[in-house]
Every structure is written in C-alpha cells, then in structure tokens.
Amino acid sequence: MDIKTYAELNEVIYSERLKNGLTVKLVPKSDYNSVYAVLFTEYGSIDHRFIPRGEREYHAFPYGVAHFLEHKLFETRKGDISQVFSSQGASVNAYTSNTKTAFLCSFTTNGRQNIETLLDFIQDPFFSHQSVEDEKSIISQEIQMYKDDPEWALTQGLIENLYPEHPVRIDVAGTTESVQSVTVEMLKQNYQTFYHPDNMQMIIVGNIDPAETLQWIKDNQTKKVFPLPMKIERRIKTEAKEPITKSREVHLTVNLAKVSVGVKGHYYKLNEREAFRHVICMEIILDLLFGETSATYLSLYNDNLIDDSFSYDYVFERGFDYVSIGGDSRNPEELAGSIQNILLNTGLNPDLTFGHYSIVKKKLIGEYIQDLNSLGYIAHQFIDLPSDKVSVFDYLSVLKSITFEELKVVAEDYFKSERISVFTVKPKMD
Structure with a gap:
C-alpha cells in the first residue's frame, strides 16, 4: 500500500492498485463519525463510439447508454438496491457526467457491509428485457422535463454552440429517439x-482504518472472477479547430432573459500535472475578472445588468474544456457585449493587478481549507480532477506557486474572439 502524506x-492518502486492476484510495479522518464511499468508472456520455470487449471494430452506440446503464444497475435480482442500503443505515446515489459514472454512499455504521454492497451491486449487473423497456419511458420523460427547464436550455445551448459536432453537445441522458433504441x-x-475493475476507482473518506478497510475490499474482490484488463479504444472527435456557432437564442417561459457567454478552450491535451495547474489558473483568472471583489462585478451590478444569478465556471474534461459566464439580465445583449469586452481586453483590465491577485489568492486558500471539512467535497474531488496523478491535497501547494505573470499569459492566450460564443434564453413573445 502506497502512503502519501501532506504535512501542511x-x-x-493510502492507495493501492489491486491485482484485478481496481484502484483504491483511502483517506482516514478519525475525528469524523461518518464515511463517504465512491466507486466510479472512467465512462460517460461522450463514450458512445468504441471497440467493445472481445471485438475488433468500432461500434457507434445510441446517445445516453451510459446514463441508462447507471439507472439499470440499481435494479438487482433482489430488487432496488437503495432499499438494501437504507436497511443498513446508508444513503446511496449516483450520477453520469460527460466522462464519468459515479456511485456514492454515506454511512456511520455497518462499514464493511455497506462497502461490500457498493462493490457487489455494481459488479453483478442484472438486465431484463422488460425492465429495459420500462426504463425507456422513464428516461424519455426525464429528457422532456429538462427541455422545459430554462437553466438547462441555457447550459446545453451554449455547449451546442461551442461544440456543434462533438458528442458533448448531446445531453447526458441522450435524446428521446436514441433512448428508444x-x-x-x-x-x-x-x-x-x-x-472492468481496471477502469474503475474506489475512494473512501472518513472514519476508517486504512489497513482493515483495504483488506475488506481485497477479500471481496478475490471472491470474484474478472476477464483480463484491456486497453479501451475510444473514438471521439475533438474538433479543436472546428468553427463554432457565434450566437443563438431561444424563447421560453421566463420572466427575465438569461444569457451565457462561452469560450471554447484548447487545453484538454495537457499532461496530468499541467492540466491540474491550468485549471487552478483559470479559477483565479475568472475570480479576478468577474468575482465579487472585482470592480467589473460592482459595475455590472450597479448598471442593473446582473443580479444574484450571475456566475462563471470553467469546465475541463477529457476531450474538451470551456468557460461559461452569465446569468439573468434585463439587457442580455449589453451584458454579453460587456463580458466579451472584458475577456478580449484582459491586458488593460483594472482588476488584473498584483494587489487584487493577492486578495483573490488568499480568498481561494480560505475557501479551500473550509471545503476540506466536507467528506463529500474530498471524495468528489477525486472524481472531478483531470488526472489520478494529482489529488485534492495538491491544490494548496500548486495554488501558492502560481505567479501573477503566469496568469496574464494564460488569460491572453485563452480568450480569443474566434472562440467566443453567446447563447440567450428570452421570454416568449405574446
């Protein structure tokens, strides 16, 4: 078992790769009563074209299979696994993203029982033709419900603008047509x-004994037989140089318009540690330009261009990365124009100063230290980080090492007019 200590x-973190390929990472927190366990696979909605195990040719599967599969794994031969966890004093949940599928449970008692249940239900799938047919209508209703959600429309619309050909443009759940097939x-x-365990990781954070917990997992896995690991061959069109849709709008039932300005990135090919550093750089840059300590934020707020819904985000995933900025606005065109002007003139921006950088850096350090009080936050960071070569506990040292000059270079390189797109949700016309 490898042990990595973060003295500061x-x-x-105690970690080990088991003989079957499963990577286990354990973070003991003896001053907590609860435990948060996650089992996830490097498999999401964009992975719809690949060579299936035992075959030699690429297959194109319907959009939404990863999400569909996540749903069906909860149905075991004994019924809904959620009830089993509940009887053991645990709560369970799951989600599918563009690049990963994760199953999570939290508990305070019956540690071994709950960890084994998490492993067992995922590693012993049960699919019946009738249950698959029944699930189609459930997921189709879910997809239709999303389409009526203005926030979903804003997010998905911007992604479609930035990635008109990439599979990320399709909702994680798929389409009503794809689900039926x-x-x-x-x-x-x-x-x-x-x-396969070789494509999965198990993360456990909380009141655990690392050696004992690892042995529970090993005992569970040695009882099972798995095929040999294989290299997964995926085919995803990254379209880094493909043109984007510069502007689009839709009309929905909203009282106030919503607008989102996006910037299509080109950093997803960085190696693991470079990617981790870049993500933190982008976090600082966006906070400098649009955070509540910026003059820009105050100006936009005073001009009634934004309200409390205003937000910004940087998404970095396997095969794509992008920035999104926006929210509700009485004047979406003016807000979009202001955001674009800020992005394209970072070198002249009064918020991009060493003094402001020092303030933001201290703020981010404080927020990070506070976030480490949450077992769920720590566990989710293992899922969300761009690589398993770095961990949530590397964040502080990297954040401290990032220089102001480095940020200016990244900002100037990232924000280019040809990569910027705008999507707007406006109130329906009478």
Missing part, C-alpha cells in the same frame, strides 16, 4: 467494456 494539511445487448457490451 495533516492529511494522508437501447437494448439489453447494448447495455451488456458497454458494461463489459467500461465496468
């Missing part, structure tokens, strides 16, 4: 390819 934070055989092919 008084944190330790999912079969039991497709679910099995996707499961056998992506749910």
Whole structure:
C-alpha cells in the first residue's frame, strides 16, 4: 500500500492498485463519525463510439447508454438496491457526467457491509428485457422535463454552440429517439467494456482504518472472477479547430432573459500535472475578472445588468474544456457585449493587478481549507480532477506557486474572439 502524506494539511492518502486492476484510495479522518464511499468508472456520455470487449471494430452506440446503464444497475435480482442500503443505515446515489459514472454512499455504521454492497451491486449487473423497456419511458420523460427547464436550455445551448459536432453537445441522458433504441445487448457490451475493475476507482473518506478497510475490499474482490484488463479504444472527435456557432437564442417561459457567454478552450491535451495547474489558473483568472471583489462585478451590478444569478465556471474534461459566464439580465445583449469586452481586453483590465491577485489568492486558500471539512467535497474531488496523478491535497501547494505573470499569459492566450460564443434564453413573445 502506497502512503502519501501532506504535512501542511495533516492529511494522508493510502492507495493501492489491486491485482484485478481496481484502484483504491483511502483517506482516514478519525475525528469524523461518518464515511463517504465512491466507486466510479472512467465512462460517460461522450463514450458512445468504441471497440467493445472481445471485438475488433468500432461500434457507434445510441446517445445516453451510459446514463441508462447507471439507472439499470440499481435494479438487482433482489430488487432496488437503495432499499438494501437504507436497511443498513446508508444513503446511496449516483450520477453520469460527460466522462464519468459515479456511485456514492454515506454511512456511520455497518462499514464493511455497506462497502461490500457498493462493490457487489455494481459488479453483478442484472438486465431484463422488460425492465429495459420500462426504463425507456422513464428516461424519455426525464429528457422532456429538462427541455422545459430554462437553466438547462441555457447550459446545453451554449455547449451546442461551442461544440456543434462533438458528442458533448448531446445531453447526458441522450435524446428521446436514441433512448428508444437501447437494448439489453447494448447495455451488456458497454458494461463489459467500461465496468472492468481496471477502469474503475474506489475512494473512501472518513472514519476508517486504512489497513482493515483495504483488506475488506481485497477479500471481496478475490471472491470474484474478472476477464483480463484491456486497453479501451475510444473514438471521439475533438474538433479543436472546428468553427463554432457565434450566437443563438431561444424563447421560453421566463420572466427575465438569461444569457451565457462561452469560450471554447484548447487545453484538454495537457499532461496530468499541467492540466491540474491550468485549471487552478483559470479559477483565479475568472475570480479576478468577474468575482465579487472585482470592480467589473460592482459595475455590472450597479448598471442593473446582473443580479444574484450571475456566475462563471470553467469546465475541463477529457476531450474538451470551456468557460461559461452569465446569468439573468434585463439587457442580455449589453451584458454579453460587456463580458466579451472584458475577456478580449484582459491586458488593460483594472482588476488584473498584483494587489487584487493577492486578495483573490488568499480568498481561494480560505475557501479551500473550509471545503476540506466536507467528506463529500474530498471524495468528489477525486472524481472531478483531470488526472489520478494529482489529488485534492495538491491544490494548496500548486495554488501558492502560481505567479501573477503566469496568469496574464494564460488569460491572453485563452480568450480569443474566434472562440467566443453567446447563447440567450428570452421570454416568449405574446
């Protein structure tokens, strides 16, 4: 078992790659009563074209299979696994993103039982033709419900603008048409390819004994037989140089218009540590330009261009990265123009100063230290980080090492007019 100590934070990660390929990472927190466990696979909605296990040719599967599979894994031969966890004093949940599928449970008692249940239900799938047919209508209703949500429309619309050909443009759940074409055989092919232990990680954070917990997992895994690990061959069009849709709008039932300005990135090909550093750089830059300590934020607020819904985000995933900035506005065109002007003139921006950088850096350090009080935050960071070569506990040292000059170079390189797009949700016309 490998042990990595972070003395400054008084944190330790115990990790081991088991013989079947499963990576286990344990973070003991003896001063907590609860435990947060996650089992996730490097498999999400964009992974719809790949070579299935045992075959030689690429197959294109319907959009939404990863999400569909996540739903069906909860149905075991004994019924809904949620009830089993509940009877053991645990809560369970799951989600599918563009690049990962994660299953999570939290508990204070019955540690071994709950950890084994988490492993067992995911590693012993049960698919029936009838249950798959029943699930289609459930997911189709879910997709239709999303389409009526203005916030979903804003987010998805911007992604479609930035990535007109990339599979990320399709909602994680798929489309009503694609879901109807999912079969039991497709679910099995996707499961056998992506749910092998070699493509999965188990993260456990909380009141645990690392050696004892690792032994529980090893005992559980040695009882099971898995095929040999294989290199997963995916085919995803990254379209880094493909043109974007510069501007689009839709009309929905909203009282106030919503606007989002996006910037399509080109940094997703960085190596693990470079990617981790870049993500933190972008976090600082966006906070400098649009955070509540910036003159820009105050000016936009005083001009009634933004309200409390205003936000900004940087998404960095396997195969794509982008910035999104915006919110509700009485004058979406003016807000979009102001945001673009700020992005394209960072060198002249009064908020991009060493003094402001020092303030933001201290703020981010404080927020980070506070976030480490949450077991869920720590566990989710292992899922969300761009690589398993770095951890949530590396954040502080990297943040401290980032220089003001480095930020200016990154900002100037990232924000280019040809990569900027605007999507607007406006009130329906009478």
